[in-house]
Amino acid sequence: MDHAYDRYGTRLAEMTDGSVARASASGKDGIANRREAEERAAAYGGRGGESLVISRVDVRDEPRPWYVGRRGVRDAENEPVVVLRTTPLAKKWFEAHQDAPGVVVLQRRLRCAQRVVEDYSDEISVPGVPSGMPSEAGTEAERLRVASPR
Structure with a gap:
């Protein structure tokens, strides 16, 4: 959670400082560019006090858990830290259910107050299947991750 919030x-900050500053050129175009940059930053930042992360998903043959949230967040190497809940990958995970989990080994809904997990419930927990199994090249989640726009 801390890493997700730090990257967020x-x-x-990059959107509000860098983009707005670069868009501050003189003239009409500069004003329009600045307004557009401010609107993009406000839309990205506007969570209305809601938690950034809403779920953890462990996927078969993936070495790490995935976090799903209200904003997509990437690290410095442009790798996903939080997958936006409306992406095809997150939707696929949320369509899974206990009787037909597909590649989902664990689907944990999180109730958070900002960075603090206050409660959670496991909606899918496949018995006898350890989460965080070593990744194999070409897993379904890797193919979807590569195919999704960055």
Whole structure:
């Protein structure tokens, strides 16, 4: 959670400082560019006090858990830290259910107050299947991750 919020804060700062400053050129175009940059930053930052992360998903043959949230967040190497809940990958995970989990080994809904997980419930937990199994090249989640726009 801390890493997700740190990266989110960094991205928001980049959008409000860097993009707005670059868009501050003189003239009408500069004003329009600045307004557009401010609107993009406000839309990215506007969570209305809601938690950034809403779910953890462990996927078969993936070495790490995935976090799903209200904003997509990437690290400095442009790798996903939080997958936006409306992406095809997140939707596919949320369509899974206990009787037909597909590649989902664990689907944990999180109730958070900002960075603090206050409660959670496991909606899918496949018995006898350890989460965080070593990744194999070409897994379904890797193919979807590569195919999704960055």
